[in-house]
Amino acid sequence: MSIASVRRLIVGERLPTERAVHERLPNHLALPVFGSDAISSSAYATEEILLALVLAGSLGLQYAAGVAVAIALLFVTVSISYRQTVTAYPSGGGAYIVARENLGTYAGLVAAAALLTDYVLTVAVSVSAGVAAIVSAAPLLAPYRVAFGVLLVAFIALANLRGARESGALFAPPVYLFVGAVLLMLGIGGYRLATGTAVHTASMAPIEATQGLTMLLLLRAFASGCAALTGIEAISNGVQAFRPPESRNAARTLSWMVAVCLALFVGITFLAQAFHVVPDEGGRQTVLSMLGRTVLGGGFLYLVLQVATAAILVLAANTAFADFPRLASILARDGFAPRQLANLGDRLVFSNGIILLGAFSCALIAIFGGSTHLLIPLYAVGVFVSFTLSQSGMVVHWRQLKEPAWKLKAAINAAGAAVTAVVLIVVAGVKFVHGAWIVLLLIPALVLVFRKIARHYSELRERLDFDPERLPAAIRHVVMVLVPGLHRGVLTALAYAKTVAPEPEAVFVETDPRKTPALREEWKRFGVEVPLTVLPSPGQSLMEPVARYARRLRAEKGVDMVTVIIPEMAVSRWWERLLHNQSGLLLKLALMFEPGIVVTNVRYRAER
Numbered sequence: 001m002s003i004a005s006v007r008r009l010i011v012g013e014r015l016p017t018e019r020a021v022h023e024r025l026p027n028h029l030a031l032p033v034f035g036s037d038a039i040s041s042s043a044y045a046t047e048e049i050l051l052a053l054v055l056a057g058s059l060g061l062q063y064a065a066g067v068a069v070a071i072a073l074l075f076v077t078v079s080i081s082y083r084q085t086v087t088a089y090p091s092g093g094g095a096y097i098v099a100r101e102n103l104g105t106y107a108g109l110v111a112a113a114a115l116l117t118d119y120v121l122t123v124a125v126s127v128s129a130g131v132a133a134i135v136s137a138a139p140l141l142a143p144y145r146v147a148f149g150v151l152l153v154a155f156i157a158l159a160n161l162r163g164a165r166e167s168g169a170l171f172a173p174p175v176y177l178f179v180g181a182v183l184l185m186l187g188i189g190g191y192r193l194a195t196g197t198a199v200h201t202a203s204m205a206p207i208e209a210t211q212g213l214t215m216l217l218l219l220r221a222f223a224s225g226c227a228a229l230t231g232i233e234a235i236s237n238g239v240q241a242f243r244p245p246e247s248r249n250a251a252r253t254l255s256w257m258v259a260v261c262l263a264l265f266v267g268i269t270f271l272a273q274a275f276h277v278v279p280d281e282g283g284r285q286t287v288l289s290m291l292g293r294t295v296l297g298g299g300f301l302y303l304v305l306q307v308a309t310a311a312i313l314v315l316a317a318n319t320a321f322a323d324f325p326r327l328a329s330i331l332a333r334d335g336f337a338p339r340q341l342a343n344l345g346d347r348l349v350f351s352n353g354i355i356l357l358g359a360f361s362c363a364l365i366a367i368f369g370g371s372t373h374l375l376i377p378l379y380a381v382g383v384f385v386s387f388t389l390s391q392s393g394m395v396v397h398w399r400q401l402k403e404p405a406w407k408l409k410a411a412i413n414a415a416g417a418a419v420t421a422v423v424l425i426v427v428a429g430v431k432f433v434h435g436a437w438i439v440l441l442l443i444p445a446l447v448l449v450f451r452k453i454a455r456h457y458s459e460l461r462e463r464l465d466f467d468p469e470r471l472p473a474a475i476r477h478v479v480m481v482l483v484p485g486l487h488r489g490v491l492t493a494l495a496y497a498k499t500v501a502p503e504p505e506a507v508f509v510e511t512d513p514r515k516t517p518a519l520r521e522e523w524k525r526f527g528v529e530v531p532l533t534v535l536p537s538p539g540q541s542l543m544e545p546v547a548r549y550a551r552r553l554r555a556e557k558g559v560d561m562v563t564v565i566i567p568e569m570a571v572s573r574w575w576e577r578l579l580h581n582q583s584g585l586l587l588k589l590a591l592m593f594e595p596g597i598v599v600t601n602v603r604y605r606a607e608r
Contacts, residue, residue, distance in 0.1 A: 024243045027253050032175035034238055035257035037122055037231025037319035039175060040312045042182070042264035044129050045071075046272055047287035048224035048376055050279045056217055057209030061273065063218060068269035071225045072262050074419060078232055079258040081391045081416030083251050084409055085236045088397060090247040094237035095390035096327060100334075102393035102400070106447065111389040112331055113446035115237070117439055118382035119320035119327075122230060123361035125379055126320075127152050128372045129286075130313030133306055136289040145370040150362045152314050157358035160321040161351055174311035179260055181301075181308040186267040189295040193274055207278060216430075223430040226380045226423060228265045231316070232258075233386060237323045271295070317361070325353025335457045336450040377434035384424035385443065391417035477561035477598075478553055479504040481530070482546065482587065484567075485515075486522045489604035493567040494530050496602050500563060506532045507549065509542050543590035550597050563598045564591060570603040 025033060049067050053060035089097055095115060100108025131148045135141050141148070159170055191197075211217065235254045242249040268288065275294050277287055292305045325341070329350045332342035340352045368374045391413045398410035428436050479501040483490045485508075497504035506528075510516050516534055523532050535545040550562045566587060591597050 025241055026243055027249055027256075029172055030235075030242055030249070030253050031256055032172040032315075032318075033241075033322050034234040034253070034319055035231070035260070036175050036312060036316040037126065037234060038229075038257055038261050039179065039231075039264065040126060040129070040316035041228045041230055042261060042268055043133070043178075043288050043309050043313055044286065044372060044376075045225050045228035045265055046269045047279055048227055049221045049269065050272065050277070050287055052217060052221035052224050054207060054279055055209070055211050056213035057207045059209065060213050060217065061207070061276075061278070063213075063221070064273045065270050067218065067221050067225055068266050070222060071228055072266050074226070074423060075229055075232070075258065075262060075265075077416050077419050078229060078387055078391075079254065081394065081413050082233060082236050083254055084413060085390060085394055086239055086250045086254060087247050088394065089236070090239050090250075094233055094323075094327070095386035095393075096330065098393035098397065099389040102396035103389065107389055107393070109336065109447045109450045110443060111386045112327060112336070113443045113450070114382035114385035114389075115233070115327055116324060116446065117442055118230065118379070118386070119324040120357060120360045120364060121375060121379050121382070121439075122320040123153060123156075123317040123357060124149075124364040124368070125227075125372060125375045126313050126316035127156075127361070128365060128368075128370045128375060130310045130316075131370055132286055132372055133289065133310040133313055136285045136306065146366055149365040149370045153317065153358050153361050153365070156315065156317050156321060157354055160318065160349060160354050174308060174315055177304075178308040178312035179264070181305045182264050182268065184301070185292055185295050185305060186263075186271060189271045189275065189291075190267075192295070193271075219426050220430045223380070223423075223427040224376065226384070226427055227376055228261070229387075230379060230383050231319050232261075233383070233390070234319045234323050236390075238326055241322065241326075320361075321354055321357060324357045325350035328353040328356070331450065335454045337453060339457075374435070377431040377436055378439050380427050381424070381431065381436045381439045382443065384420050384427055387420035388417055388424055391420060475561055476559040477501065477563055478557055478559050479563045479565060480507045480533075480550065480553065481505070481565040481567070483508050483532075485519060486526065486528070489567045489569060489602075491528075492604050493565050493602040494528065497530070497565050500565075500600075504530055504565075506530045507546065508532060508534050509545050510534050510536050511542070543587060546587060547590055547594055547597075550591070550594065554596050561596055561598055563600060565600045565602055568601045568603050570605050 046064070046068070049064050050061065053064055053067070085094070085098060091097070095111040096108050099111040127149045128145075130152065131145050134148070135145065235250050235257065239246050239250045242253070268291065272287055272291050275291060277290050277294065279287055280290065286309075288309060289306060292302045296302045296305065328337055328341040331337035332339050341350065341356070343352060344350060364375070394413035395410050395417060398406045398413065428440060432440070479497050481490075481493050481497045481504055483493075483506050494504065494506060506523075508516070508519060513536075520532065520534075533549075535549055537545045546564070550564060553559070554562050564587075588599050588601075591599050
């Protein structure tokens with residue numbers, strides 16, 4: 001089986017470009033594709049709040065619901081602002097496009113750097129949290145946390161390489177199962193609290209405080225809980241993935257997503273406080289797992305909740321796999337990222353961006369040992385940078401456009417920008433020493449990389465520009481054929497060389513002097529008309545003598561190009577490729593960066 005056949009088996013058959021419009025997502029699939037990140041945040045956002053408040057003991061835990069309400073209000077404010085962005089920019093691109101068009105190139109690049117960083121963290125955090133849910137149910141798997149994480153990232157990347165519709169159909173059931181399982185738990189828990197039949201299996205003993213309840217601690221809890229907002233911008237970045245009318249469907253899906261997120265996040269936090277759930281110091285169980293055991297018991301419904309939680313946390317990474325490649329392609333189109341990122345793959349997805357995101361995320365999981373708690377401090381900073389720039393850009397957009405009700409729209413976005421800017425300062429300040437400094441350094445570093453790439457492409461265009469009145473003259477060149485010996489494949493290459501140049505030259509690298517007399521004799525006996533040159537190589541090297549001789553030919557004969565022809569055997573089986581053509585491959589790599597040298601392969605088959 002060939003490599004191409006294996007690739008088709010794994011990724012699927014090539015889709016024609018005209019099928020792109022048919023690969024767009026209906027709302028019921030777009031919600032899990034673009035909303036899984038935001039929805040899954042409810043599985044760990046409450047825990048992050050409680051981990052901060054528990055430092056103040058039982059008194060601190062009583063403020064959990066209040067912190068959740070404050071975050072919910074922020075959630076509503078940001079979502080209203082993003083709904084306007086979706087309507088105003090139906091082409092997608094989100095914060096990058098909005099900031100670049102209204103605030104300038106640097107603002108746009110900062111937003112793009114923040115988003116790309118956040119997407120990598122989204123994958124790492126979501127998958128690590130999913131693995132944590134699995135470990136909560138099966139602690140024996142804890143030593144394999146990193147390996148599980150890497151395998152899951154590879155699985156999600158592979159699913160996305162198969163296409164947007166296929167990944168949406170694959171990931172929708174777990175998302176809806178999670179929403180249903182949590183709503184069922186909230187309903188049962190609320191009923192038991194209302195009827196006085198709640199059984200508090202969580203610890204009811206007073207918790208000793210290790211520090212006082214201060215405003216700084218409350219801000220830390222708020223900053224940690226703001227992880228609930230991650231993913232809210234995803235729909236604005238991928239408007240073009242929706243079926244027509246794109247803006248209307250994207251705005252409608254955004255409203256559904258916000259309603260679901262708020263119900264789950266606020267409900268889990270209120271229920272955790274009511275049932276006195278305290279974070280596990282050893283990290284053996286998540287808060288959602290303990291709440292599930294408390295409300296549902298340890299039976300079938302609890303297992304469904306854990307399976308659904310693990311699934312959505314892992315698949316929440318799919319939001320990043322939907323948006324990172326799309327944003328990277330826009331940057332590449334604008335000249336700020338490698339052009340390969342703008343290429344559509346066989347399945348009409350940006351394959352290079354998907355692979356790049358998978359590689360970065362696996363590296364992050366390995367570096368931080370798959371620990372959600374260590375990754376979370378890095379998480380929300382980039383989100384609020386993009387939030388603030390996007391909403392500020394929208395204010396400028398409305399002021400320039402001045403369409404009906406523009407003042408009200410500008411006021412909504414101004415309020416969103418002000419709130420998110422304040423939250424950004426709080427999040428960055430509170431989390432700075434816990435790892436946020438890494439992101440604050442990484443974002444400007446990425447902006448410098450973007451500018452460097454753009455400068456390179458700009459300088460390249462200038463160098464390759466030409467004057468139509470001074471077209472280059474005909475290129476003078478010589479041809480040399482590298483021969484390992486004399487056989488039918490070499491004769492084919494020599495015959496081809498004669499069609500390229502009237503007087504080609506055969507070159508044999510002498511790594512074993514004992515073979516040279518026999519080759520010269522064969523050359524004379526069969527009457528090969530092409531002259532043979534022998535290059536001694538006492539060091540047994542093939543590459544250096546060929547490169548040195550090609551440079552010498554170019555200088556001595558005063559030509560523009562030296563064409564090096566390499567005979568290469570064509571084989572049909574993958575394992576046969578390992579047995580042949582290795583010297584030719586090394587020669588191609590050695591000559592690839594030599595100026596004025598062109599390498600051509602003449603393939604032949606060893607058929608009976």
